[in-house]
Amino acid sequence: MKKIFFIYCLLLIVPSSVFAQTSSNDIYLQLKKLNVLGSVLYIGAHPDDENNYLLPYLAKEKLYRTAYLSLTRGDGGQNLIGNEQGIELGLIRTQELLAARKIDGSEQYFTRAYEFGFSKSSDESLKMWDKEKVLADVVWVIRKYQPDIIINRFPPDKRAGHGHHASAAIIAEEAFTAAADATKFPEQLKQGVQIWQAKRIVWNTFNFGNNNTTNNNQLKIEIGNFNPLLGNSYGEIGGIARSMHKSQGEGRPQRKGIITEYFAYVNGDSLKNDLMDGVNTHWSRINGTEKIQQAINTIINNFNFDNPSLSVPALVNVYNTLQKLPKNNWTTFKAAEVQQLIMQCSSLFAEATSNTEYAVQGEKINVSFFVNNRLDNNIQLKKISLHINNHSFDSVFHLALNKNENYQFVKDFIIPTNAPITQPYWLEQPMQNNMFQINGYANTGEAENKPAYTAQFIFNIAGTDFIYNAPLQYKYVHPVRGEVYQPVIVTTPITVALTPNVILTNVVNNNTNISKPIIHVQYKSLINKQNVAVHIALHQGDKIIYTKDTIQSLKEGVTYQFQAAVNNIFNTAYENNITASVSLNINHATTTYTQNVRNITYDHIPNQHYFFRDNAQIITESVNAKPLKVGYIEGAGDKVPEALEQLGCSVTLLSEKDINITTLQQFDAVVTGIRAYNIHEYLTDKNGVLNEYIKNGGNLIVQYIKANKIGNKTISSGPYHFIVNSRSRVTEENAAINFLLPNHAVLNYPNLIGYTDFDNWVQERSTYQAEQLDKNFETILSMQDTGEPASNGSLIIAKYGKGNFVYCGLVLFRQLPAGNIGAYRLLANMLALPQNK
Incomplete structure (x- = not known):
């Protein structure tokens, strides 16, 4: 009876997929590495x-x-x-x-x-x-x-x-x-x-x-x-x-x-x-390995860069010798390296792919198994298997693989309705005390999850059977990036989102509540079903505060939405978070869905997904605000524009072409996003235009700048000199606040700012604070971390002409999404700084 050996993917060897092809130079380097322990x-x-x-x-x-x-x-x-x-x-x-x-x-x-x-x-x-x-x-x-x-x-x-x-x-x-x-x-x-x-x-x-x-x-x-x-x-x-x-x-x-x-x-x-x-x-650290050292030296000396497959029989012999040794950390690891080298030297390609990124609970997924023996090696495909619950592809072939010929096998699978969703293992449970919660040791220390599904290919190579494991991947061709692989994730057939995530219900202007808060529920379908009974519910804790029933024909990829007036449904006697659920009745069976999925996509990394229950935090405390027109210049990315809209502002996103006096003069205030000056060189180039806007009566609010240069160019921001100190931070979120100018408008109008407005801040107070200030700047606040000198560069303001320039190192970009009412009040005051005579 022949032994079957398992070959697992090694991240340190395989750059993008289990069967990525490797150059002869890289193979040769890996061969040399076999002799180093x-x-x-x-x-x-x-x-x-x-x-x-x-x-x-x-x-x-x-x-x-x-x-x-x-x-x-x-x-x-x-x-x-x-x-x-x-x-x-x-x-x-x-x-x-x-x-x-x-x-x-x-x-x-x-x-x-x-x-x-x-x-x-x-x-x-x-x-x-x-x-x-x-x-x-x-x-x-x-x-x-x-x-x-x-x-x-x-x-x-x-x-x-x-x-x-x-x-x-x-x-x-x-x-x-x-x-x-x-x-x-x-x-x-x-x-x-x-x-x-x-x-x-x-x-x-x-x-x-x-x-x-x-x-x-x-x-x-x-x-x-x-x-x-x-x-x-x-x-x-x-x-x-x-x-x-x-x-x-x-x-x-x-x-x-x-x-x-x-x-x-x-x-x-x-x-x-x-x-x-x-x-x-060296191998001599392990008893009985003299022949292995010699065999690898021979493989290295005889390696043929034009035909690496000539090394395969000798590598198989090395592997078989390793299997006879007592198991320890090094013999196990080196065996895995040898197995990977056998595949690389053979130039054997095998993969399992789907035409969709999402394996939807209860739905069909099409899987393609693909094999190519790219060089003229004596390789036999014996078996392919993939098991998804009770559905499996488990086929025996005993197929001799011809040189550079494509072999493809296709099968449909049904994802179980109770299949676990693909959640990063460290996010499966709520975090406690700044520690992710993990059960057991199966994943401890690991960088990421194991694949949702894995196919097994059994090949006979040089007379020995090997099992190669290949993750099921989503494969497609992008018009710019070309062929792309992404992980396949298991998901629910419906995802449920709520927006906005922070809702102010008591925004006051001239003693009148101007807020008309609306909560939006979006449920996205990943299935096609006709005439489905849909039941939507909004919850405050375990209390249902709103329901809606409808008959909907669901289409894959389509998002359905409805909205409700918060003031008509919110009960102040219950907790201040609203969540949503969507129930589907299909074939007389009802299933309720509550999870949203966050999809994070950037070209330099694989797509990332995690599931969570979306919620809207309802803030009933009052904040005084003027319904201003605000221009927003996006920086590295933040959620401040959503907060401005909650304050009743009309927000317009600005780009480089908008930085001119004609466009800017229509706004009561202009706000730059975090690090905007470190990303957009044009802000320095157009500092004169922005200063003219201030001089004519506008308020320019600059959120933190990380460094004083963009490339080799010194950043210019505002009408007067200051620099930022990247090491000047107040990291204790509970650090005491001292009002240096308690009568300043920014602390008094339209909101009277008190010390309680700095309660319950998250993570930190201020970052990248201002130093070396021109005499025209006013410093508003003083704060310090334990054992350090006081810093007054977290919020500085200068009058210029009829308007005002504000540099804000306070981390409003963290506090506003966290629903901190004091941050909203302070932002409203910055926007409403009065014009100067």
Whole structure:
């Protein structure tokens, strides 16, 4: 009886799909890597903390198994490419890290920690997180991955720059010891891992301009080498990988020339001449592998770049030899590498694809299985199988594959009505205390979910049967991007959305409530059904406050909607959130749907989706506002225009062509989105036009600017000089506020601003605050983080001609979507700043 061996996808080897074709140069490099048994784990706090020049050097020059462990997914940062914040931004940055890892040849891991925003101290960070759970996750990754060397990006003190960075170092140093202690997290040892003692932990010191932690007593390694097989230096590869962090604006040059990295000893065996001092990185670290070392050397020496398939029989022999050895971390990992090389050398292509991105519960999905033996290899397709509940494609072929001939097999499947929706595993449960909640260890540390469905191909290659697993993917041809693959997700047949998500019911102008709030329910159909009984309900908690019944013929891809006047249905005795449900009665069976799906699409990452119950937060507290005409210049992406509309404003989105006096003079106020000046160079070029608008009586409100330059050009904003300090922030959302000018109009009209208006702010107070102010500026507020000097650059205002210029570092872009009434009142006051005589 023949043995069947399983071949799984390795992210570090496969760039885009399980059977992506690989060049002979890349195959040759992977063959050389087979003979290296050394591993490195790099640890930081966020996406972009990794050293993108060092990782490819370790993975592709030293040929070590290399991984980056980020404590967080970058959820609490800022977004340069869209308006996603929080967990949505974390989804984007997770994929950006994976995209970078595909370039630098490393793996990617995470903990359960949520990035709650900028933190200035490790004490605060470790209080905001559950330190023991974060430590447990890092210990789990170390025990599972078994690194020889651990490298910290940061030190455990103020030199780290801020609290998350220092916390990553503190936890890494504790985990280095705890991973080898059987009394620490002993429950893990029942889940397939064992204690592990890395050889040493070191700190990759840095020179960040005014923060230089390197010195000549540290270990120095030159990593700027040029790799002829890759056609790039590691500085160039690092620049390409770094530039995948697009949501952070981390585009970097492809560096050439000498790049020196420095390393300081932290713990473990001493550090002298090399990171791997004292580590056996050869096959001899495993007993009985002498023949494997020799066999791989022979394969490398005989490798034919014109016909890599000539190496397949010898690779199969190596694999069979590995199977006879006792199982351990290295034999298992190397067997997977050999299996992947067999597929790559064979130039065998196989995939399972659908013509739809959505596998809809209860509906049919068409799947195409495709195989091509691209070189003249002796390969036999024996079986293809895909199991979706009780429906399966399980066909035996024993088909000899002719050279470069396409074989395609098609079958329809029915997705079970109770199939689990495709939800990122860390979002399956509500987050608690800045920690994602995860059951068990199946997904702990993993970067993303396993595919919704996986096809199995059994091939006989060189006399041995192998099972190759291929994820079911959505495949289509885009008119610009060409052939595109996306993950297939399982979804409900109906998704339910509510807009807007914050509703003000008491907007007052001249003692009259001018708000006429409307709630909109949109339900999108992903099925085709005629004459369906649809029952729509609005809820406040467990109370139903509105229902509507209708007969609807549902069409796939069509969104149906209705609206209701909030003041007619909202009950102030119940909770202040409204949710919706949509029930369908089909074939005398009723199913209720409550989930919305957020689709996040950018060209540089796979499409991302997550499900949630949409809700509208109803705010009954009063806010005084003038129904003004406001022009809005979008920046990096925020939801401030929706907030302006809730204040009764008429909002017009402006572009470069609109920045002229004729157009601007029709607006009572113009507001720029976050980072607008860092994105649109024309705002600096047209600063004179904007100043003329102010001089003529307009109010210009500039939300935070991240840096003082755009490219090589110094940013000009407003009529008077100021700069922004990227390190000047107030990160404690409860920091005390001091009114420096309590009689200023911005604190008094049309709303009297009090200290309670700064209650319940989320994540932080202010960021990128103003400094070096011209004497014409008035500073309105003072605030400070614990132990730091007071800062007065969060809100500055200057009169100019008849109008006013406002620079606002206050994070209104976070507070307004969170429904903070004080932020609405303050924004209304900025818009209504009176003209000057």
